[in-house]
Each structure stands twice: as structure tokens, then as C-alpha cells.
Amino acid sequence: QVQPVESGGGLVQAGGSLRLSCAPSGRTFSTYATGWFRQAPGKERDFVAAISRGGGSTYYGDSVKGRFIISRDNAKNAVYLQMNSLKPEDTAVYYCAARNPSYSPSYVAAGYDYWGQGTQVTVSS
Secondary structure, three states: EEEEEEEEEEEEEHHHHHHHHEEEEEHHHHOOOOOEEEEEOOOOEEEEEOOEEEEEEEEEOOOOOOOEEEEEEOOEEEEEEEOOOOOOHHHHHEEEEEEEOOOOOOOHHHHHOEEEEOOOEEEOO
């Protein structure tokens, strides 16, 4: 079992950048397809991005394509979400999630087995 732990959230002005990190406690992360989701107050948890175990395949939600980049460094046992050109509508709690080994990344929150506690990202206008 793996427990994702997010870091790197904060307050940023519109147009700025942030990089979120996800590093697990417990087992090595390299055997888990990993995704980022976000949830704004009163809204559902939405897919942001996902990456395969080896990092060779990445997937993005339509609202972040061209602005966010997901990556992983298995040597450092971490997954990252580089967020550029941030907009006020990107404000949300961002969650890192991992799927059980042998599964490919999923666009659906229910497809993930392990979740972090989340990190707040606030983009001011």
C-alpha cells in the first residue's frame, strides 16, 4: 500500500506558475500509475492529469491542456505537476492519487485506490 503526500500549493497571481509535488510514504512510487485531480468548493472532483508508471504516457483534462505538465522522476520517487498560466478558475484543492500496480492511468477518480490529503491552490485575479 502507498500513501501519496502532496506539497507545493499556495497563493499565486493569475498568469503565474506553481509546481506541485507528490511523494509517497511507504512503497516505491514507480509501480503506480498516478493522477492529479482537483476539487473546488461545491463542485465535483475533476481530472487534471495522469501519467503512466514509466512516465512515457501522459494525459490531460481539456481545461489544462497546454498549460500544465505532469512528469515523474522515479529515481526520486516523485510525481510533479507544473502549472503555468494559472487562472482564477484553477483555484481548488489538488489531490494526488495512485492506482494499484499493473493498471494504466485513468481519467476517473473512482479508478484510483490511494489518495493524498490534498494541497490548496489559490489563484488571485
